[in-house]
Amino acid sequence: MPTIHVQPHVPPPDSLRKLLAPPLLALCTSRELAKGECLFRQRQRPRHMHFVVSGEIVLERTGEAGDPVVLQRVRQGFVAEASLHAASYHCDAVVTTPGSAMVVPLDALRQHLTQEPAFAQRWIAMLNTEVRRLRSQCERLSLKGVADRLLHLVETEGANGRLAIGSGLKSLATELAVSHEALYRTLATLEQQRVVERRDGHLVLLVKPSLKQRS
Amino acid sequence: MPTIHVQPHVPPPDSLRKLLAPPLLALCTSRELAKGECLFRQRQRPRHMHFVVSGEIVLERTGEAGDPVVLQRVRQGFVAEASLHAASYHCDAVVTTPGSAMVVPLDALRQHLTQEPAFAQRWIAMLNTEVRRLRSQCERLSLKGVADRLLHLVETEGANGRLAIGSGLKSLATELAVSHEALYRTLATLEQQRVVERRDGHLVLLVKPSLKQRS
């Protein structure tokens, strides 16, 4: 897996510049994300909002004594947008792939939300997108087979039948809530059947989604 | 299962009155929900926002040729809040238990959102809650065992270890993405072990969640 080094000054992506007004953008700071680093932990009080520019972080919750469950992987976008008014985080944010993030002070963000109606509208639109994404994820996790979940992921999250594998298939397996062995096997089968292909860190669909004729 | 008949004039619940300002509330109309009725279907253009007051509706998506997947059950709250600016619905809304809903014209809702900053704030808070709920649901669906999912549901969605079974255990099984047989069996086992109890359409936890000693 080729490690891509980030440039010293990663410009905030268009999506962030469009969402945030210039005055807010000016208050943002950049932050490097080192592998294994924690952006925040469960029960901490939120002080900043993080926007992942590059790299990958995962949200995970550790329930009492169980294995940590991966709630979401973020490669581009806000982390825990819902913690806007929360008194504490409800999950951990761990960096799985080095990169960088934009950091917005929470109090400034809240203030702009109340004072800039247009900004509030954009924020609502962003949350709507997030709600839809989460519903998709629920739909995906409702599927029974590993192959179904994987294909659903590529069709749903991928761009034009092409999905970037972030930090290895292992973390992808956790996101799909299957064992990594099962994912490896399923992927091998799908590759043999010419349904999907792995190329330079990407999963590529080789058949039209409507022609689901595997097995 | 006792069928509860709704009163002729169901007042909008507090949560709705707090969220909507009086001027918007005045534009709302009430609507009876007959069993099996469709509030809307996939690909239709949204014209109204629905708030379930009583009864139960489910959001389900039918993927090409697969079984319909239940995305969410709503017993109290907005249906498809994320379709605020969407050009079309991305799922069906079917009434599973008769009741009533408040209907808000979408254009009026959008207008108030842009003109009433305070209202936009409340809307954002509502969306934040929804995002958290959906993350919980994803976490639940990531659990492997039927018992784990069921208990997680009662702990998460229930009030004080008490969860109302809406329209039968069968629809609950679909929400948990397990076969209804598996749910019946698991529930029977859990009742034998004095972990949960069924009383008048409710699931009641009999042990502290922290003392998870089933096995």
Added chain:
DNA sequence: CGTACTTTTGAATCGCATCAAATCTGGTGG
């Protein structure tokens, strides 16, 4: 009273988790 549905239990089967082990990979330090 009959029909349609949910609930319940039984039995057979299958897919995935789990345990195990080998290979491959990139990165480190000698």
Added chain:
DNA sequence: CCACCAGATTTGATGCGATTCAAAAGTACG
């Protein structure tokens, strides 16, 4: 440059739990 190590990747074997098919009993409703 090479030996070496930690992690990811891959393949194999086994067992469990859930799905599936089947059927019976209970329940609501016209």
